[in-house]
Amino acid sequence: MAEHSNAYEVKFRLSRRRSSVPRARALLHSVLGDWGLGQTLDVGELVLSELVTNAMRVRVPHDRLVGVRIVWLTADGLLRLEVSDAGEGKPEVRAPCEDETGGRGLLLVEALAHRWGFEHRACGIGKTVWAELKAPHLAPERDGIQVAAVVVRPGQCVRVRDAWQMVRSVGTERSASDCGQTVVLGLDDGSALRMDATEPLTVRDADVSSPQRGGEETSG
Incomplete structure (x- = not known):
């Protein structure tokens, strides 16, 4: 190196x-x-x-x-x-x-x-x-980093309407236009967030001290 x-x-x-x-x-x-x-x-x-x-x-x-x-x-x-x-x-x-x-x-x-x-x-x-x-020198800031929806993982937190929600599951489904792919994020409050796979989301890793309810990755 x-x-x-x-x-x-x-x-x-x-x-x-x-x-x-x-x-x-x-x-x-x-x-x-x-x-x-x-x-x-x-x-x-x-x-x-x-x-x-x-x-x-x-x-x-x-x-x-x-x-x-x-x-x-x-x-x-x-x-x-x-x-x-x-x-x-x-x-x-x-x-x-x-x-x-x-x-x-x-x-x-x-x-x-x-x-x-x-x-x-x-x-x-x-x-x-x-x-x-x-790729900043330090770990991601507490305000999070922006990534495409397709790379979000269960256990991470995403910013939704100026609030942080933990992702419990990640799935995919065909978009309404039959072109591209929609990512479906199951959130900690029981709701689901649907976004185009390439659409940006602000994410951060969950705090170590915060309980993680978990969730398994699914596919649609």
Whole structure:
């Protein structure tokens, strides 16, 4: 791991096989644990998974590896994830309907990342797709952090109408337009909150001293 005055950096390469996606997540999990950035883990894993999956689908010679670079920009409070491949073309966000089996990767990245983009590699062929996530040096502030509804977990607290509610269950259902996905959050007061999967929510971890009633994850 390289460490600079205002950044921490890890680089590695992945072979073009299906097992490389969970391997990338596992490596990110280890790196963020070492850096004390556990609060960005769930979002980081989702974003990196989508970037690596997209890179694996690019048509290139089979022996071409996929490069991954993880950087914590401490001065900016950002976690930067970069995935490089030997393919050409411009990555574009699509909005497929429910019956389509793919094409949602960059849509999810756009929803979860602070910002994202791509650049052609200065040395060699291909491109690098990058995404930056907010990663403050300290643990999340008591006022919470903003994430997409799709990554909210049971046991977390969400801000609803200027009040905090604990999430007891998380489910999904098809949206009324048959495009996209609706997340259904079962709240501690017995109500249910329905939101588009990409819609932002303010969340925080429940206080250790607060009793957690729990709840199991469901799917609709």
